Amino acid sequence: MHIVVCIKQVPDSSQIRVHPVTNTIMRQGVPAIVNPYDLFALEEALRLKDVYGAHVTVLCMGPPQAEAALRKAISFGADDAVLVTDRAFAGSDTLATSFALASTIAQINKNMAIDLVFCGKQTIDGDTAQVGPGIAKRLDLQLLTYVSQVETVDTERRDIIVQRRAEGGVQVLKTRLPCLITMLEGTNEMRFATQAGIFRAARHPVKIWDKTAAGIEDPAKIGLKGSPTVVSKVFAPKPKTIKAELITCESDTPKDLAVTLIAKLLTQNPNLETAIGKGAR
Amino acid sequence: MSEDNAPAKRAGGRKIELDPRLAAYQGVWVFVEHERGEAHTVSWELMGEGRKLADKLGVSLSGVVMGAPGPETRQFCQEAFRYGADRCYLMEDPVLADYRNQPFTKGLTDLVNAYQPEILLLGASTLGRDLAGSVATTLQTGLTADCTELNIDPENRSLAASRPTFGGSLLCTILTLNYRPQMATVRPRVMPMAGYDASRSGPIIEHPLNLVETDIVTKVLNYIPDSRQDKPQLPFADIIVSGGRGLKTPENFQLVWDLAKVLGAEVGASRPVVQAGWVELERQVGQSGKTVRPKLYIAAGISGAVQHRVGMEGSDVIIAINNDPNAPIFDFATYGIVGNALQVLPALTEAFRQHLAVAQKAG
Ligand SMILES: Cc1cc2nc3c(=O)[nH]c(=O)nc-3n(C[C@H](O)[C@H](O)[C@H](O)COP(=O)(O)OP(=O)(O)OC[C@H]3O[C@@H](n4cnc5c(N)ncnc54)[C@H](O)[C@@H]3O)c2cc1C
Ligand SMILES: Nc1ncnc2c1ncn2[C@@H]1O[C@H](COP(=O)(O)O)[C@@H](O)[C@H]1O
Numbered sequence: 001m002h003i004v005v006c007i008k009q010v011p012d013s014s015q016i017r018v019h020p021v022t023n024t025i026m027r028q029g030v031p032a033i034v035n036p037y038d039l040f041a042l043e044e045a046l047r048l049k050d051v052y053g054a055h056v057t058v059l060c061m062g063p064p065q066a067e068a069a070l071r072k073a074i075s076f077g078a079d080d081a082v083l084v085t086d087r088a089f090a091g092s093d094t095l096a097t098s099f100a101l102a103s104t105i106a107q108i109n110k111n112m113a114i115d116l117v118f119c120g121k122q123t124i125d126g127d128t129a130q131v132g133p134g135i136a137k138r139l140d141l142q143l144l145t146y147v148s149q150v151e152t153v154d155t156e157r158r159d160i161i162v163q164r165r166a167e168g169g170v171q172v173l174k175t176r177l178p179c180l181i182t183m184l185e186g187t188n189e190m191r192f193a194t195q196a197g198i199f200r201a202a203r204h205p206v207k208i209w210d211k212t213a214a215g216i217e218d219p220a221k222i223g224l225k226g227s228p229t230v231v232s233k234v235f236a237p238k239p240k241t242i243k244a245e246l247i248t249c250e251s252d253t254p255k256d257l258a259v260t261l262i263a264k265l266l267t268q269n270p271n272l273e274t275a276i277g278k279g280a281r
Numbered sequence: 282m283s284e285d286n287a288p289a290k291r292a293g294g295r296k297i298e299l300d301p302r303l304a305a306y307q308g309v310w311v312f313v314e315h316e317r318g319e320a321h322t323v324s325w326e327l328m329g330e331g332r333k334l335a336d337k338l339g340v341s342l343s344g345v346v347m348g349a350p351g352p353e354t355r356q357f358c359q360e361a362f363r364y365g366a367d368r369c370y371l372m373e374d375p376v377l378a379d380y381r382n383q384p385f386t387k388g389l390t391d392l393v394n395a396y397q398p399e400i401l402l403l404g405a406s407t408l409g410r411d412l413a414g415s416v417a418t419t420l421q422t423g424l425t426a427d428c429t430e431l432n433i434d435p436e437n438r439s440l441a442a443s444r445p446t447f448g449g450s451l452l453c454t455i456l457t458l459n460y461r462p463q464m465a466t467v468r469p470r471v472m473p474m475a476g477y478d479a480s481r482s483g484p485i486i487e488h489p490l491n492l493v494e495t496d497i498v499t500k501v502l503n504y505i506p507d508s509r510q511d512k513p514q515l516p517f518a519d520i521i522v523s524g525g526r527g528l529k530t531p532e533n534f535q536l537v538w539d540l541a542k543v544l545g546a547e548v549g550a551s552r553p554v555v556q557a558g559w560v561e562l563e564r565q566v567g568q569s570g571k572t573v574r575p576k577l578y579i580a581a582g583i584s585g586a587v588q589h590r591v592g593m594e595g596s597d598v599i600i601a602i603n604n605d606p607n608a609p610i611f612d613f614a615t616y617g618i619v620g621n622a623l624q625v626l627p628a629l630t631e632a633f634r635q636h637l638a639v640a641q642k643a644g
Contacts, residue, residue: 133414136415166380171501243612246616272577277544
């Protein structure tokens, strides 16, 4: 079985700061990490490798530094890694990104036929959850989003059964291989890298492909040109002008504050009277 | 509609010259999502938003309903009219009984190609996100996910879709240039519900899917509904009591449960509390958790960081309890108590209990 896992290198958003005056992003010193959602996809692929045996290729589109994310994935147990990197990709939105990744996956498929493609649920920087569905559509793969568990894969019969988180319940779905899965978060726990894995990761030759190697002939489909959406402005959320009415009373004991607050609350919002205590258990 | 041939405008450093072929796209559509006989409320929230966009553009607003043939599916068209749609596009087919990506993508794509709306809105639910991504790729058009604000750019009549970016600290406005329709998804509870007018009605335009079950590769083997009781229902709660890191220990968090119990409220939490494992993930309020719009939101020991705020600022009334008078939460709460939550929470619980006892006697 050949599994491709798409991972993205992203800035650790918990460490991003916005310049208070200029409203610009201060990226300096913000560490780059593997998109946390993609680790659930990678772990599920490695789990399938443990059970059924598989060759796991990790794929990333990004700047040359993104190679680090791929080496990380190798240390966890991925077998092979492809980095697609080209200046021509700059400014790609999700449509252009899914085009580039789909084209690369088609190239990888030429060398070794692919059974499964995994993506994360979403990225923490783009945050769109569109790239996975986009790749599936372009490669005409069946799409299974928000998968919480892969139940069985049968490479002989060429089918797969998964559980998918739907609105209000879980769907059990069966579909044909090859297909594309976006993995739900919290569904598994990333294994630790082994000593041997870390050693292998350091030496493994990551394939570095430019747009030609990735099989992209039409430059109008990538980068800014291939992106229907543009960011027209970036701005700070407008501060609300109403400040909280601070509750005070003579004694300022918690009890008096509570009584004062409730009196004020229910006088000014009489509709709340029916809401409170309604569902009291 | 396109008398508005404003000179090419620059946005994001690029020229906008709408292809005349694309100017033929007109009207605003809202995809009406339903499962198990119930419409998802996000559809009616979008209908309210869609109404405003359509009125600004001077075009009509339509609902799109897809499902198994029968009165149940048709009923959603009537609902759509009552929530503000002028028209409804209806696609009925047995293969649309359960949601699956392939037939829904084909159906919605066919509808768009046949009737050409300029704007298509979907809920950012698991269904909506699955469908929107596939449809946008098939149509080769732009899609902006998880918008918190939708507007019309007055200069070029295009959809200005704003969404949080960079971990929520900033918002960005995204335009779809020279591609139609302009697609956007909005998360449940971000927008208020549309008004309901039972007297409204409108025409239904039916369109066939032209697929048979054997065309469809993915099969639904089973559906296991979540049991309603054991799942927190934050997005639709009338009252929510939330606790944050200011409560210090998981034991102290019990004070939040105590107040919630007296009020008949749901319990919510900030992200650090969820990450520490004090409460389950379903209770997280905020950008990476649930968006809520209760009548009353009580935040105890929560600083009010922007990522928390975006999930709860649509609440009618917000009470904040925080011992730091400069905590950002006081900038947007309705009422504030500067004090120790560990003392104020039990006092509030007791005071509400007494109030309810008195009210009960009186009633
Ligand atoms: C990408 C990203 C997504 C995020 N998503 C979310 C999200 O969905 N939801 C979310 O909540 N956060 C989210 N966050 C985290 C967010 O930025 C804040 O870190 C978080 O909301 C802070 O939680 P808090 O207010 O409980 O804790 P703190 O910021 O530590 O605040 C604790 C507050 O309690 C007060 N306090 C302390 N002791 C007491 C006392 N005895 N009595 C009363 N008050 C007291 C303090 O004054 C302080 O204001 C996200 C962050 C990132 C980067
Ligand atoms: N540049 C990229 N390189 C590799 N995979 C990506 C890239 N961008 C997105 N993906 C994959 O697509 C998923 C969804 O991304 P997004 O649409 O940005 O939320 C991610 O979880 C990744 O698996």
